[in-house]
Amino acid sequence: MKTLAIARGELEAVFDPAAGMTGRSLRHDGDELLHQEGIPFLYPWANRLAAFDYTALGNQVRLDPGSPLLELDPNGLPIHGLLRKWSEWEVETEAAALQAALDFGIEKELVQAFPFPHTLRLDISLDDSEIAISTTIAAGHDSAVPVSFGFHPYFTLPGVPRSAWRIELPVREHLVLDDHMIPTGEREPAGELDGPLGDRSFDDGYAGVDHSRPFVLEGGSRRLEVRFDELFPFAQVYSPPGAEFICFEPMTAPTNALRSGEDLPVVDAGGTFAATWRVAVTTP
Numbered sequence: 001m002k003t004l005a006i007a008r009g010e011l012e013a014v015f016d017p018a019a020g021m022t023g024r025s026l027r028h029d030g031d032e033l034l035h036q037e038g039i040p041f042l043y044p045w046a047n048r049l050a051a052f053d054y055t056a057l058g059n060q061v062r063l064d065p066g067s068p069l070l071e072l073d074p075n076g077l078p079i080h081g082l083l084r085k086w087s088e089w090e091v092e093t094e095a096a097a098l099q100a101a102l103d104f105g106i107e108k109e110l111v112q113a114f115p116f117p118h119t120l121r122l123d124i125s126l127d128d129s130e131i132a133i134s135t136t137i138a139a140g141h142d143s144a145v146p147v148s149f150g151f152h153p154y155f156t157l158p159g160v161p162r163s164a165w166r167i168e169l170p171v172r173e174h175l176v177l178d179d180h181m182i183p184t185g186e187r188e189p190a191g192e193l194d195g196p197l198g199d200r201s202f203d204d205g206y207a208g209v210d211h212s213r214p215f216v217l218e219g220g221s222r223r224l225e226v227r228f229d230e231l232f233p234f235a236q237v238y239s240p241p242g243a244e245f246i247c248f249e250p251m252t253a254p255t256n257a258l259r260s261g262e263d264l265p266v267v268d269a270g271g272t273f274a275a276t277w278r279v280a281v282t283t284p
Contacts (some may be wrong), residue, residue, distance in 0.1 A: 004098050006093065006124070006126055007093070009040075009127065009129060010029045012026075013126060014132070017089045019040075020086045020101050023240065027040070032158055033157070033222075034153070034156065037152070037154040039154070039244075041079045041081075041118070042150045043081045043135075044114045044116075045081050045148045045149065046151075047181075048079040048080075048180075048255060049063075049256055050256050050259050054259040056261070057116065057146060064113075067113070069086065075181075079250075081149065088107065096125060098123075098124050099123050101122075102273060103120075104118050105118065107184045116139070116143050116145040116195040118143070118275065119137075121138070122137070127190075129249055129277065131279050132276055133183060133276065134276040135275055135276075137272065138272045140171055140269065140270075142269055144266050144269050145267040146239045146251045147265040148267070151250055152236075152247055153245065153247055154245045154247050155224055155245060160218060160222075163198060165196070166196055166197065167193070167197050167246065168216035170209060170214065171209055172210065173187045173189065175254060176188060178202075182255060183262070184263060187207060190206055195268060200239075201241045204230070204235075204236070205236050206236070207233065207254065215235070218284070222283055223281070223282045226283075229276045231273070232277060234253060235250060250275075252265055
């Protein structure tokens with residue numbers, strides 16, 4: 001399936017159904033604002049699991065390490081969910097909007113790894129200066145659904161060196177991680193994080209997102225404001241040393257929540273869950 005482009009005003013976006021609805025491009029006034037990884041959609045879990053099994057809502061699940069749907073991190077743990085290589089979407093597009101839907105109840109490979117029948121829908125829309133991405137889960141009438149997804153947007157500022165980037169991170173708590181980047185359950189104050197990115201690096205999980213404020217990447221003549229709604233109470237921030245990108249990742253639950261059960265939302269049978277995040281681009 002070919003990539004899908006939408007545009008309005010100074011914004012243009014491209015999404016790729018053959019790669020799990022990954023966002024391939026976000027251009028503002030012709031300039032690319034995404035690093036080459038784009039905006040992967042991490043579903044049904046964001047970031048990594050601590051092992052190849054989990055128990056949720058009474059279901060004991062064993063993931064197949066050899067599944068072509070699974071990606072592994074450097075420690076050999078399953079990461080980024082099941083959809084990064086999934087291409088079977090029902091898609092509708094308009095000039096400035098697109099919708100993609102997937103029935104998790106009829107896809108054998110998906111049900112084996114996530115046995116909670118539901119319909120998944122992405123609604124993506126543009127206005128003159130903002131992209132909005134909404135995810136809706138409609139649970140089947142006989143099954144509740146655990147909610148542990150997220151997105152992994154790789155933002156960059158074209159023509160502006162990292163040394164000139166300024167960031168704002170509206171978070172209150174830092175998640176303590178073990179050597180495999182799995183939360184231990186402990187938290188600590190996030191401290192003051194706003195300011196120049198400079199030589200700082202991040203691969204950190206956070207809780208206590210202040211939804212009244214945006215995550216900000218600013219430099220040169222552009223300011224990106226990334227807002228999560230309240231159904232994204234967790235965030236991962238990722239920017240390795242020297243990287244010309246930074247990721248502000250909206251998450252409905254902390255890493256490994258499918259295994260730990262910690263702060264794991266659940267959609268009741270027959271119910272729905274809908275969460276939205278937005279990226280606004282301005283030229284201050």
